Amino acid sequence: MKYIDEFNDPDLARRLLDEIHATATRPWALMEVCGGQTHSIIRHGIDQLLPEQVELIHGPGCPVCVTPLDVIDKALEIASRPGVIFCSFGDMLRVPGTDRDLFRVKGEGGDVRVVYSPLDALELARKHPDREVVFFAIGFETTAPANAMAVHQARRLGLANFSLLVSHVRVPPAVEAIMSAPQCRVQGFLAAGHVCSVMGTAEYPELAERFGVPLVVTGFEPLDILEGIRRAVRQLERGEHRVENAYARAVREDGNPAALRMIQEVFEVADRNWRGIGRIPRSGWRLSEAFRAYDAEHRFDVGGIRTEEPAECRSGEVLQGLIKPTECAAFGTTCTPRTPLGATMVSSEGACAAYYLYRRMNSPMPQAARAAREEMNPVA
Amino acid sequence: MCLAVPGKVVSIDDQADPLTGLIDFGGVQKQACLEYVSDVQVGEYVIVHVGFALQRLDEASALASLKLFEELGLLEEEFGDAWEQAANEAGATLTAEHPNSGSEVL
Ligand code: SF4
Numbered sequence: 001m002k003y004i005d006e007f008n009d010p011d012l013a014r015r016l017l018d019e020i021h022a023t024a025t026r027p028w029a030l031m032e033v034c035g036g037q038t039h040s041i042i043r044h045g046i047d048q049l050l051p052e053q054v055e056l057i058h059g060p061g062c063p064v065c066v067t068p069l070d071v072i073d074k075a076l077e078i079a080s081r082p083g084v085i086f087c088s089f090g091d092m093l094r095v096p097g098t099d100r101d102l103f104r105v106k107g108e109g110g111d112v113r114v115v116y117s118p119l120d121a122l123e124l125a126r127k128h129p130d131r132e133v134v135f136f137a138i139g140f141e142t143t144a145p146a147n148a149m150a151v152h153q154a155r156r157l158g159l160a161n162f163s164l165l166v167s168h169v170r171v172p173p174a175v176e177a178i179m180s181a182p183q184c185r186v187q188g189f190l191a192a193g194h195v196c197s198v199m200g201t202a203e204y205p206e207l208a209e210r211f212g213v214p215l216v217v218t219g220f221e222p223l224d225i226l227e228g229i230r231r232a233v234r235q236l237e238r239g240e241h242r243v244e245n246a247y248a249r250a251v252r253e254d255g256n257p258a259a260l261r262m263i264q265e266v267f268e269v270a271d272r273n274w275r276g277i278g279r280i281p282r283s284g285w286r287l288s289e290a291f292r293a294y295d296a297e298h299r300f301d302v303g304g305i306r307t308e309e310p311a312e313c314r315s316g317e318v319l320q321g322l323i324k325p326t327e328c329a330a331f332g333t334t335c336t337p338r339t340p341l342g343a344t345m346v347s348s349e350g351a352c353a354a355y356y357l358y359r360r361m362n363s364p365m366p367q368a369a370r371a372a373r374e375e376m377n378p379v380a
Numbered sequence: 381m382c383l384a385v386p387g388k389v390v391s392i393d394d395q396a397d398p399l400t401g402l403i404d405f406g407g408v409q410k411q412a413c414l415e416y417v418s419d420v421q422v423g424e425y426v427i428v429h430v431g432f433a434l435q436r437l438d439e440a441s442a443l444a445s446l447k448l449f450e451e452l453g454l455l456e457e458e459f460g461d462a463w464e465q466a467a468n469e470a471g472a473t474l475t476a477e478h479p480n481s482g483s484e485v486l
Contacts, residue, residue: 008448036383089430117431119413139430142384145416146432149398194384197427197435221448249441250427256434259416 007044007222016226017049020233024053028236029185030229031178031321033171034192035062035349036220042354044222046229054233057185057321058354060174060274061192063139064091064347065319068273069309071138071167072097074302078134078165079110081300085128087121088136090114095346098307118150118164125154125162134296137164141195144168144285145259148266151287151294163296166286169272171195172203173283178320179211186321188232190218190225193247198263200255204243212241219247266291275343276309276316315342318351325352332356384429385449386442387412389422403428406446 007013032038038058041047047056060066076097079086086102093102093114106112111131115121118135125133137147147164154162171192178184191204196217204215214235218228228246235242245251265288272284287295297303309315313335314328325331325344335341337353344350348357387403387410398415403426410431417426417433425442426433437445 008444008451116410117413119431142429142434145434146413146430149413149415149432153398194427194429194434197384221445250435250437252435256416258418259432259434262416 009223012223013226016223016230020054020226020230021051023230023233023237024051025237027053027055028187028233029055029057029321030188030190030232031057031059031186032190032218032225032228033059033061033175034190034195034218034220035065035347035351036194037061037190037192037218037225038351039349039354040220040222041225042358045358046222046225050229054229056229058318058351059178059189059321060277060319061140061171061195062344062347062349062351063143063169064095065315065343065350066169066274066277067092067095067138067167067343068275069097070273070305070307071165072101073305073307074297074300075102075136075165076100076105077302077305078296078300079105079112080108081132083131084300085111085113085124085131085133086136087113087115087118087124087133089116089138091347091349092136092138094340095343096340118147119153122150122153122159122162125159126157129161131161132299133162134300135162135164137166137168140169140171140192141199141263142192142197144263144267145198145256148259148262151291152262152266154294155291163294163299164287165296166267167272168267168285169274170269170283170285171199172207173280174274175207175215176211177277177280177283179207179213181320183322186213188214188236188241189216190228190232191215191243193217193219193224193251196245196247196251196255198256198259200253200260201243201245201251202253202255208241208243214241215243217243217245217247217251219250274319276313276319278316310341313342315344315350315352318342318344325355328352383449384427384434386425386427386437386445388442389414389420389424389426389433392420392422401433403433406450 102112121135208215214232216228216232231244231246267285268288269282270284270286271281273279312330317323318325330341335345340346345352385405387405390402390404392401398413400411401414403412412428413432425437427435427437
């Protein structure tokens with residue numbers, strides 16, 4: 001009973017699971033969009049506690065995983081320049097570029113610094129007027145308000161030595177791309193809670209309608225995820241496809257209007273490449289015209305860098321839910337968290353790393369999870 | 381970095397621009413930008429992501445989340461010394477030259 005007992009309210013977890021088991025009569029495939037959710041699902045063995053009919057497919061919601069290789073190479077190039085202080089969130093340090101990572105650049109003498117917030121990078125720019133401070137602005141909608149504020153402040157303070165290397169991605173166009181793929185098996189989505197804390201839910205009803213899929217806004221704690229699954233399965237069994245908010249304590253329908261205003265002022269929608277997936281129209285943000293002077297790609301003239309990903313890495317298929325990490329031949333052999341071939345193995349939020357860390361080498365169901373499942377649902 | 385962590389507003393610096401406050405995350409205290417939740421009061425809980433409060437949260441939910449994050453070691457991951465963590469893992473990067481060590485678990 002290890003898995004269930006680890007839940008912060010095991011009784012509630014059991015009740016939610018009972019209801020999911022009782023509701024699901026047919027096979028359903030749900031995609032959790034957020035990497036935090038993937039991590040939580042694998043960590044708690046949630047996928048193995050579900051009825052066999054309910055399959056979870058891991059989505060592309062890890063900013064570290066989807067940042068394209070050519071952007072990593074641009075980061076490495078800029079970070080290597082003399083006079084530059086290159087600032088990044090810690091989990092980007094080991095993401096492999098074509099032939100090295102930021103950690104290596106630091107070892108070779110580049111001034112690479114880990115910051116907790118983009119405002120820390122701004123502070124560095126203020127303290128070092130003689131240096132160029134570049135912040136690696138990656139992330140989904142959750143991170144965008146912070147990055148937008150940083151560049152907005154830079155302009156207000158007249159800090160000309162601050163710039164952003166932007167690789168921002170947006171969830172709804174990714175959902176659209178996943179649903180439009182001919183091989184798509186996804187029938188419902190657990191939408192990422194904290195993305196919706198910022199953006200609200202306005203972008204989703206159209207997608208639910210067009211593709212006939214339930215979209216349930218879900219948090220990433222184990223009980224949140226069970227509740228999201230319960231609601232998605234209930235909709236599917238009833239033949240419904242609506243947007244439901246199962247994370248109302250942190251998500252309002254209109255999101256955070258002040259944050260949205262700032263995003264709209266600083267960024268504009270643009271096409272983006274997703275690592276392993278390729279180009280998705282209108283799936284990201286770039287700096288708007290008024291802030292273009294703060295774009296590190298132009299300032300350092302690295303716009304021309306284009307690169308190829310290692311052929312054996314199948315992270316693109318993993319990110320789209322087409323294969324499980326264990327189906328990749330490199331998984332656990334040539335590709336491990338210590339020697340990652342693809343970004344989904346680097347970030348702890350990546351599906352390959354989550355499978356590796358929790359020992360899903362051949363996806364055997366741990367004894368404890370099997371016992372728990374049998375006890376809850378003897379006929380399953 | 382995906383994580384958004386709930387914390388309690390301990391103090392607010394009205395003079396700061398952007399609006400800033402000290403937030404307590406289950407013992408770890410850090411400054412965060414409050415500009416996007418500008419009418420928040422001391423004592424309320426907010427969800428903080430990369431140094432920015434994004435929404436309010438009720439106390440019960442916030443405390444439950446914090447307890448869970450602590451148990452999972454996620455607070456450490458979010459607020460610990462990122463360089464130290466990266467360095468530990470980079471035993472890692474360095475072992476890239478020693479492929480045989482690849483099967484170890486982190
Ligand atoms: S196991 Fe490694 S090589 Fe295979 S898809 Fe995942 S990241 Fe790529």
